[in-house]
Amino acid sequence: MKRYVALGAVLTALGAGGTALVQGAAAGGSAAQTQDGGLSMMPAVIQHNAQPGALASVTVANRSAAAMAVTVTPRPWVQAATGKVAPNRRATLPGVSVDKSTFTLAPGAEEVVTATLGSAPAAGYLYGSLEVIGVPTDAATRKGVVLGYRLVGAVRILPAAPKYLITAGNVKASGATAVIPIKNAGNTLDPVAGSVKVKGSSGTKNLTVASVKVLPGKTVNLPAGTKLAKGSYTATVSLTQHGKKALAVTKKFKVK
Template sequence: MSQLSRVALAAVASAVLSNASSVAADAAGGLSVTPAVIERTAVRGDATSVQLVNSTSRPLKITVTPRPWTQSRGGAVAPNRHKTLLARVGVDARSFTLAAGGRRVVTLKVKSLPSSGSLYGAIETIGLPTAAAKKNGITAAYRLVSTLRLNPPRSRRRLALRASAPRVSGRSIVVPVRNAGNTVAPITGDVRIKGALGSRTGTVRATAVLPGSTVDLGLGSVKGLPSGTYTVTVSLVQDGKRVLRSSRRLRVR
């Protein structure tokens, strides 16, 4: 499963191929989906389209499925393959065969929205050769993951962050932050770590956190910090506004 290298919910597109001979067979082409990122204001009934192009030499059986994201504590996001967003996002052509060299436009329609007024997910497109020869029990296939980002109207945008106590994870200091709002606008900020022997300051790297998810924001390394008790003060900004200020004790052993 592809992961976003940045948690700004940028699109991922990866072809999953079983073996070198399959790659060579389709080296002159592949399956593509455009646009890779669909970003709009969330409006019930709104429709948008993506275009699929099969530039391989073989027909492909296509399946298009909107899915919710999952996000790890480290910030990486990936489609949740156990769930779909079909109750909220309709697809006019979920499954069809795309001829070699063919293209097709698929329309997505917003059927309903969560009470939060926003919706973030992935559009997973699978392309399987219709006459694929299995080798070692594996069939070559393409899997493309693009981004669906339906932002709340500005009048309904809600910024709310919740921070837990900082802790040491490995050799880093992190603070768990939950996005209790309804936007994926990146979170940035400043941090001050103060102890008996002085203090150090730093910045929080811009990180996008899905609404309802919790991510451990890195605050710096414990390298060079003597054992003892420190006060960690974090000030976080989202969408240009200071949303949270937290000051907690941290024990470094």
């Protein structure tokens, strides 16, 4: 009989703080009840300058009642146009390594893993994730679905000279929905927030841009309206980053 492992996951989303602890979030989004505590990592965010050397010591702890086979892998982020981020599981984070990538943890045991930056990143900065996966050591012999744990922390190698620059592309309208692509042309992860005012023949709509972190070089779409009638519109975008005005631009577009 084939076994399936359902991985509950906690994602630090580019840099939230605290301990990442899974307590039974099963695959598919449904909640699985567990009383055994699961897997934890501390710290969940590694932040360092671009100088090569040891970045941090991360403690991985097994709070469950079963022995776990654990893997620890530094990975780059991928970011969708919606702003959602996830580790790229097809790649490893260049220049970052760990001294213990696989090990077994008995119930209640801990392991300290040291992350190291081998060389200064060419761009002067680097943003990625530290993925920790734990599955019961006897998963292959268990029946049915086996609950495993996936923790995703953040690795942030900060630039010596922060650069803040947000640019906007042309508005994209599809059907009655429009979005404005914005690109992080700087080198930081400071969140972007603000507003979009959309004016058309039927009136004006004021839209709030929720705080979002955009990876350097990546583009995400800001909302420019839904259920828009056919016609011509003007979108005025006002964004802030790092406590200062980052973008003030007006874009014209049509909904056909």
